[in-house]
Each structure stands twice: as structure tokens, then as C-alpha cells.
Amino acid sequence: MNFRQTLTHGFWRDLPPFRLVLGLCPALAVTAAAENGLGMGLAVTFVLIFSNMFISLLRRVIPDKVRIASFIVVIATLVVLVELVMKAYFFPLSQQLGIYIPLIVVNCIILGRAEAFASRNPVHLSMADGLSVGLGFTMSLTLVGSIREILGAGTWFGLAVFSEGFEAFSFMVKAPGAFLCLGLMLGLMNAWSRRRGEIFIQT
Amino acid sequence: MDMLLLAIGAIFVNNILLAQYLGNCPFCGVSKKLSTALGMGAAVTFVAVVASMLTWAVYHYLLAPQGLEYLKTLVFILVIAALVQFAEIFIKKQSKVLYDSLGIFLPLITTNCAVMGIALLNIKHGFGFVQTVVFSAASAAGFALAILLFACVRERLFISPVPSAMRGTAIALVTAGVMSLAFMGFTGMTN
Numbered sequence: 001m002n003f004r005q006t007l008t009h010g011f012w013r014d015l016p017p018f019r020l021v022l023g024l025c026p027a028l029a030v031t032a033a034a035e036n037g038l039g040m041g042l043a044v045t046f047v048l049i050f051s052n053m054f055i056s057l058l059r060r061v062i063p064d065k066v067r068i069a070s071f072i073v074v075i076a077t078l079v080v081l082v083e084l085v086m087k088a089y090f091f092p093l094s095q096q097l098g099i100y101i102p103l104i105v106v107n108c109i110i111l112g113r114a115e116a117f118a119s120r121n122p123v124h125l126s127m128a129d130g131l132s133v134g135l136g137f138t139m140s141l142t143l144v145g146s147i148r149e150i151l152g153a154g155t156w157f158g159l160a161v162f163s164e165g166f167e168a169f170s171f172m173v174k175a176p177g178a179f180l181c182l183g184l185m186l187g188l189m190n191a192w193s194r195r196r197g198e199i200f201i202q203t
Numbered sequence: 204m205d206m207l208l209l210a211i212g213a214i215f216v217n218n219i220l221l222a223q224y225l226g227n228c229p230f231c232g233v234s235k236k237l238s239t240a241l242g243m244g245a246a247v248t249f250v251a252v253v254a255s256m257l258t259w260a261v262y263h264y265l266l267a268p269q270g271l272e273y274l275k276t277l278v279f280i281l282v283i284a285a286l287v288q289f290a291e292i293f294i295k296k297q298s299k300v301l302y303d304s305l306g307i308f309l310p311l312i313t314t315n316c317a318v319m320g321i322a323l324l325n326i327k328h329g330f331g332f333v334q335t336v337v338f339s340a341a342s343a344a345g346f347a348l349a350i351l352l353f354a355c356v357r358e359r360l361f362i363s364p365v366p367s368a369m370r371g372t373a374i375a376l377v378t379a380g381v382m383s384l385a386f387m388g389f390t391g392m393t394n
């Protein structure tokens with residue numbers, strides 16, 4: 001892949017969590033509101049860019065046998081950083097996201113990109129890949145969050161969308177709504193990619 | 204009585220998979236057959252209980268006295284990774300049968316957010332040691348229950364006429380939504 005392709009592949013071709021079915025847990029858990037989705041997405045993007053950078057820099061140093069453990073140490077260090085920064089500067093958001101911030105460590109997208117891309121590509125490409133996949137993830141999370149918040153609470157980023165009479169379906173902001181919303185969106189994306197003649201990724 | 208309430212709450216009301224959204228990757232990945240779902244459920248239960256006990260001890264006797272609570276994410280994931288590696292070697296040596304049935308799932312558990320999530324929830328709720336053991340065993344049992352039920356549904360789903368765009372992960376997620384809706388019926392149980 002050249003630089004330009006690397007920078008854009010996360011927006012559609014490998015869009016997480018839909019096209020790469022990785023990182024479902026945060027996509028389901030924090031998307032009850034658009035703002036939380038955006039915050040989570042940006043946190044993941046930050047970790048992804050720098051974990052890709054460090055792993056790419058260290059790719060000739062890390063022995064093959066212990067690479068997964070080494071990747072996890074790099075990722076965990078960055079996540080601790082994000083956790084502390086969020087607590088210091090975005091306290092309400094960090095309370096909202098709760099244990100899902102430390103759980104970025106076990107987000108499979110980050111380990112997946114480290115293994116599939118950063119461990120075999122030069123630094124500038126790896127950082128571009130992290131940026132692209134991270135922003136793609138942020139986009140998806142914000143979109144899912146918007147749909148769920150608008151239907152489930154009648155608001156968007158906390159602002160009222162409908163008039164007083166709107167009866168919100170609170171089902172959408174609870175757990176079942178998350179699964180249903182993500183499932184239907186995945187179905188729509190599959191139908192759309194098939195119309196464009198692309199191949200299915202999941203089986 | 205409190206312990207019973209804690210256990211029922213963790214299995215049904217706050218089911219780790221269907222209400223807390225943890226451990227979805229194996230939930231969608233290895234729930235296509237009942238036998239593999241059983242293996243995954245057993246492996247997660249074992250690792251989650253031992254990992255919770257270890258991380259609880261590490262947090263309360265090592266990190267908290269030194270004022271290093273903020274390092275818990277980093278330390279916990281290392282404990283879990285080491286434990287999984289150790290469990291793999293130990294089970295391989297002790298029981299060939301168990302190793303063959305769990306074998307492939309063990310390494311996957313390192314990045315299973317249910318295990319890490321249970322360890323973090325124990326700390327967040329400020330549980331004592333006994334509560335930690337009960338809570339993690341019950342949460343893991345809830346995971347096993349959900350993944351087993353889901354595997355049964357998916358085996359049936361496999362022979363159903365599903366629209367082509369919804370096949371695979373899409374219909375799995377919608378099914379999980381319906382199951383989650385059913386589990387919401389337990390909400391009143393612990394109040």
C-alpha cells in the first residue's frame with residue numbers, strides 16, 4: 001500500500017468495527033450517547049497512532065516469540081497515559097466511560113493493527129495507518145452513538161432534537177438497542193457493498 | 204444471603220455479556236458450535252476466577268500500599284497474560300484431555316475483555332476477597348450461560364433462510380439483541 005491508500009483505507013475499506021469485525025465491546029458499550037462515542041473514538045485513535053509508532057520503531061528489536069507480550073506492554077503504557085490525562089482534563093467524560101477506558105488495552109483493533117501492520121511497515125506508514133483506522137473507528141462510534149441517542153433519548157450531543165411530544169424509545173439506549181443497532185447497520189453496509197460489487201469480509 | 208444476591212445479580216441482572224457488553228469478540232467468534240462454546244465458557248470461567256484472585260491480591264497488597272493505583276491497568280494485563288501462559292503449560296502437563304478441549308481457546312483469553320473487565324469491576328466495587336471470588340465466579344458463569352444459549356440459537360440459525368446481507372455477524376448481533384432483551388426481564392430480581 002502507498003501512503004495515500006494507507007491514510008484512507010480506514011474510512012471505508014477496513015472501517016472498524018464494521019469491516020474489520022474487531023473492537024465490538026467499546027462500540028456497543030459506550031455508544032449510548034454521541035459524545036461518549038466521540039470521546040472513546042478519540043482515545044482509541046491516540047493510543048493507535050502512538051502504539052503503531054513505537055511498535056514500528058521497535059520492530060527489529062522485539063524478538064518474534066515474545067512480540068504479543070511486548071505489544072501489550074506498549075499499548076498498556078499508552079492506555080495508562082490516556083486514563084490519567086482524561087481524569088485530569090475531561091473528568092465527567094472519564095466518569096461516563098468508566099472501566100471501558102482501561103479496557104482499551106484489550107481492544108482487539110489495536111493489537112490487530114500492531115500485528116498486521118506496524119510490525120512490518122516503516123514508521124510514517126504505521127502512524128498513517130493508526131490515524132486512518134482510529135478516525136474510522138471514531139466516525140463509526142459517533143454515528144452509532146448519534147443514532148442511539150437521537151432515537152433513545154431524543155437528543156444529539158445533549159441538545160434536544162424533537163419537540164416536547166416525542167416519546168423516546170428508551171430501549172435504544174439500553175443494551176438490546178446497542179446489539180440491534182449495530183447488527184442492522186452491519187446488514188445495511190453489507191447490502192451496500194454488495195451493490196457496489198465489493199466482496200464480503202465476514203462470513 | 205448477600206452472597207447469593209451478589210451471585211444472582213452477576214449471572215442474570217448484570218450479565219457480563221448481555222448487559223455489560225464485555226467479551227463480545229469470542230461471543231461472536233466461537234459461538235457457532237455448542238461444543239466450542241462450552242470449551243470457551245469453561246476456559247474463561249477458570250481464568251477469570253484465578254485472575255481475579257491474583258489481581259485482587261496484587262492491587263491490595265502491592266499497588267495500594269505504594270500509592271501506585273494508577274498502574275493497575277498495566278499490571279493487571281501482565282498478570283493475566285502470565286497467568287494464561289502458565290495455565291496453558293500446567294494444563295498441558297497435567298491433563299491431556301482438558302488441554303485438547305481448551306487448547307486453542309486459552310491463548311485467546313489474554314485479550315478477552317471479560318476477564319480484564321471482571322478484575323477491574325472487583326476493584327471498582329471495592330469488594331473483599333470472598334466477595335471477589337463469588338462475584339468473578341458468578342460473572343464468568345453468566346458469560347458461559349450466555350455463550351451456551353447463544354450457540355444453541357446459532358446452530359438453529361445456520362439452517363434458517365437469512366437474507367444474504369444479514370448473514371454472519373449481522374444476524375448474530377441482532378440475535379444477541381433479542382437475547383439481551385430477554386435478560387432485561389431479570390432486572391427486578393435483585394431490588
